[in-house]
Amino acid sequence: xxxxxxxxxxxxxxxxxxxxxxxxxxxxxGQDGSYLAELLLAKGYKVHGVIRRSSSFNTGRIEHLYSNPxxxxxLMSTIQPTEVYHLAAQSHVKVSFDLPEYTAEVDAxxxxxxxxxxxxxxxxxxxxxxPRSPYAVAKLYSYWIVINYREAYGETFVTRKITRxxxxxxxxxxxxxxxxxxxxxxxxxxxxxYVEAMWRILQQDKPDDFVIxxxxxxxVKDFVQCAFQRLDKTLFxxxxxxxxxxxxxxxxxxAKEQLGWEAKIALPELVKEMVASDIExxxxxxKA
Numbered sequence: 001x002x003x004x005x006x007x008x009x010x011x012x013x014x015x016x017x018x019x020x021x022x023x024x025x026x027x028x029x030g031q032d033g034s035y036l037a038e039l040l041l042a043k044g045y046k047v048h049g050v051i052r053r054s055s056s057f058n059t060g061r062i063e064h065l066y067s068n069p070x071x072x073x074x075l076m077s078t079i080q081p082t083e084v085y086h087l088a089a090q091s092h093v094k095v096s097f098d099l100p101e102y103t104a105e106v107d108a109x110x111x112x113x114x115x116x117x118x119x120x121x122x123x124x125x126x127x128x129x130x131p132r133s134p135y136a137v138a139k140l141y142s143y144w145i146v147i148n149y150r151e152a153y154g155e156t157f158v159t160r161k162i163t164r165x166x167x168x169x170x171x172x173x174x175x176x177x178x179x180x181x182x183x184x185x186x187x188x189x190x191x192x193x194y195v196e197a198m199w200r201i202l203q204q205d206k207p208d209d210f211v212i213x214x215x216x217x218x219x220v221k222d223f224v225q226c227a228f229q230r231l232d233k234t235l236f237x238x239x240x241x242x243x244x245x246x247x248x249x250x251x252x253x254x255a256k257e258q259l260g261w262e263a264k265i266a267l268p269e270l271v272k273e274m275v276a277s278d279i280e281x282x283x284x285x286x287k288a
Contacts, residue, residue, distance in 0.1 A: 024081040026050040027088030036085060036195035043199075048079050050088060083202050158220060159188065160278075163271065166227040167278035173286050182221040185247040189214045190265040190273075200259040213250025214263040226271040 023040050027033045028049025040047050158179070168174035189212075197212045255261045281288050 020080075020082050021045045022048070022079060022081045023083045023085065024048045024050070024075075024079060025085045025087060027086075030087060031191050032195055032198075033085075033087050035192045036087070036198060039195055039199060045083075048075075048081065050075075085198060085202075159223060159274070162220075162224055162227050163274040163278045164282075166231065166275050167282045168286070170231050170279060171282055171286070173282060177224070179220065179224070182224065183219055185217045185219045185249070187213045187215070187217045187249040188223070188267055188270065189263050190270050193261075193263050193265055197255060197259060197261045200261050204258070208258070210255045210259065211250045211252060212255055212261075213252045214266075215250065215252045216266075217247055217249040218267050222267065223271060226268045227275050229268075230272055230275045 021044055023045045025033050025036055025040075025047065026049075028037055028047075033049065037047050037049065162177065162179070165174055165177040169177065194212050197210070201208075201210055252261075252263065
């Protein structure tokens with residue numbers, strides 16, 4: 001085969017690969033995973049997901065899927081994904097201190113396991129090096145997921161704790177919301193917008209690292225005030241006390257310039273949506 005014919009064949013193979021639109025999402029039952037699945041399905045993807053049996057703290061299924069190499073080998077060889085989104089993790093800070101070994105076992109090996117499996121199935125000399133190939137995708141996302149934090153709204157996280165309690169107070173199911181440091185500041189964004197940024201990252205011609213954030217930070221007190229405004233109530237500051245202020249804010253400039261992505265949902269709108277959702281949930285199931 002001539003060199004030109006080889007180039008043409010490689011280009012055709014690459015075009016066929018890019019057109020398949022097959023995605024694998026680990027942690028698909030989580031908040032980011034579910035939003036991402038909706039986005040990809042709307043874009044015509046065939047979506048495969050790795051899930052736990054429940055969203056509560058449960059080690060069994062994750063350990064089996066991630067620690068047994070044969071599971072990943074079979075999974076990857078069966079579905080042949082063109083894009084991989086590794087979102088599954090034990091992300092609760094308190095649990096990470098209580099069970100550090102489990103957290104390390106769950107969070108650390110998967111990127112290595114994925115890349116090893118990709119390498120085994122794509123080790124021919126003619127394999128194209130392209131950012132949407134499985135190896136490049138996994139390399140990009142294993143790193144991206146480490147340097148960026150994801151928004152999580154389980155009831156053990158402060159944001160969900162606030163909106164859940166506000167919903168219960170509005171329905172007469174609870175009287176008091178107790179919190180710790182109200183001065184801590186965070187860059188809170190909407191997961192629905194963040195998963196779009198994830199998808200845009202994988203559409204780039206060259207793999208790169210991006211900080212996905214709103215570029216704005218609010219205090220926990222701001223979050224609480226927004227939540228209670230939904231009920232036309234104000235906060236009583238008798239028990240406020242000064243504490244060390246911790247500020248975590250991301251710079252999304254690069255994502256805006258290269259991906260054309262920018263967060264548009266501000267905190268008040270995000271909180272309003274969360275409170276409304278929890279009010280409906282508590283109406284149906286006060287013990288939820």
